[in-house]
């Protein structure tokens with residue numbers, strides 16, 4: 749796997765480094781094709797990134813030209829505290845006054861299977877007849893090496909379609925809706941945000957162990973283009989090569 753590692757001394761530094769990358773990628777996309785398509789990650793890590801973009805980068809980018817998607821979602825109502833959409837809405841969209849037309853939530857109210865199908869259609873419609881290639885795919889990493897909702901030992905790990913899938917994940921006892929690795933890997937730029945010592949073992953396995961996608965699903969993110977990991981020193985601590 750060819751990846752670039754950006755290791756920062758502190759959590760604050762890693763967030764700033766990724767915020768700079770987010771903005772630079774956006775300016776480039778807008779200059780090149782007029783809009784900036786971003787797929788957001790969920791979980792707890794990205795909230796601070798979204799807050800930093802609001803506090804320090806509100807005028808750094810033409811936010812009216814940014815379109816937001818979600819790499820995965822929990823099968824909960826959109827106003828549920830566990831909703832990835834709700835977190836992004838509260839931390840990013842509302843403070844930046846992002847128009848509803850620029851936000852593409854996963855419609856969990858349809859039920860998991862129909863929501864996944866509708867989201868595949870929404871993505872294909874957005875990209876028209878072209879291959880669905882997000883300008884920036886933001887990803888997180890679970891302690892168990894999952895990314896998006898590609899969890900260990902789940903059938904979606906073997907799904908080679910460029911699509912969004914719904915699946916019941918025993919480990920968390922809930923349905924999740926997730927982009928497949930094939931869709932994620934089409935992105936122009938992929939950026940993992942990982943901080944904290946709790947992620948150190950997972951990062952080491954993913955980046956340095958032999959390929960074992962069942963155990964380490966984030967190893968599926970292997971496109972030849974731009975895959976960058978933004979991590980702090982505690983998260984990078986177990987790596988032998990830095």
Ligand SMILES: O=C1O[C@H](COP(=O)(O)O)[C@@H](O)[C@H](O)[C@H]1O
Nearest residue numbers: 789790791792793888889890896
């Ligand atoms: O479940 C999820 O977790 C991963 C990692 O989240 P974190 O809370 O450890 O930051 C995230 O990438 C994914 O989008 C989310 O649904």
